[in-house]
Amino acid sequence: MNIILASTSTLFGEQYLEYLKPELEKLYNGIDEIIFIPFARPGGISHEDYTTRAKDFFATININVKGLHKFEDKIEAINSAQGFFTGGGNTFLLVKTLHELKLMKVLKENIESGKPYLGCSAGSNIGGINMKTTNDMPIVYPPSFDCMGLVPFNINPHYLDSNPGIRHNGETRETRIKEFLTQNDIKVIGLREGNWIRKIDDKITVEGSELTKIFEIGKEPYEVESGTEL
């Protein structure tokens, strides 16, 4: 496999995908066109405008981008593609759409065959075992929470440390993930913005500028440095 699952597409104050540019040149080495999967986007911008945003970035590394929403036969489009990028948005909407269009399995098979894949945020959640550690609001009801399982764990993108100064009784991110572990025996990678999961063949590492927080049943959460094998 040859994949990147990133916490976010955009670092604060930076341009779209800018911080990942050197990595993406390596990920898509030898490829001149990818399919963009815009289905996480619930509003604000259309699938077409969202695709244009990806297209503009990828033009700077000489890769053409086609939006999956434009293809009549989406399964054939995935089977014929050289590589993929799934953008962020709402994970419930993304997973519902992929299941309803019968695309989750075909996308997984194509990625497992070695085609490069980039996911950001919701697009990274679907690389995990299931979407039960998304931060998103359940604005639609997917037929299943199961995802592609490209990695043997779940991802929590945009991982955020709690702010002890806040006078608010909503649960912290850490509490939410610990609650997940009371119901599921699945490791969770709390991926801070600036970090990503890199899988090359069978080797999985965590990369980026921040420490990464890992949650497992029966252990205190612990942090690992960039470059650590997962």
Add this chain to the structure above:
Amino acid sequence: MNIILASTSTLFGEQYLEYLKPELEKLYNGIDEIIFIPFARPGGISHEDYTTRAKDFFATININVKGLHKFEDKIEAINSAQGFFTGGGNTFLLVKTLHELKLMKVLKENIESGKPYLGCSAGSNIGGINMKTTNDMPIVYPPSFDCMGLVPFNINPHYLDSNPGIRHNGETRETRIKEFLTQNDIKVIGLREGNWIRKIDDKITVEGSELTKIFEIGKEPYEVESGTEL
């Protein structure tokens, strides 16, 4: 109907349910025992310990509390009860449990017959039309997101204004609720901590110390004062 749907059980720095005490004396006027529904609680404390916490508070207003988890025949327990209180926790777990035990409809019918109901946080989400505006993590997969519809809108508990100082690209609460409105034509009440919905017979008002933010399709979000009829 005679219900309170509160944003939170506990204000920052206060004791459990303390800020609602005068309201709860009115809500449960003439009642000496209620059923506590602890099923939102995924961990940390057991259903029994969670019930004890409610029991300790309600002892101060001379109301006995029995935990629903202790009853063999839970439908019969609900049908025989004088009133109800559903505590907070994880809404996915609460809704899954209520649907699987076939309790959502029987609870709704009992409340609609006039028995007093208090919900806090997840317990308030289930008073709305569906749970699609919860803030919780989808740690389990419920058979449906439908809730009791005691009020003709959805609730977003622990409503939190965005903090422009935060250097983080996760969605704000306002963005999430606006995304909900791209997929659903249901009014959403953003209930800040300190506020609650009060329904007496057919009259619904919002109460408490804060302004309340309301989101509707095709309108800019707007704020209403305590006492406003919804």
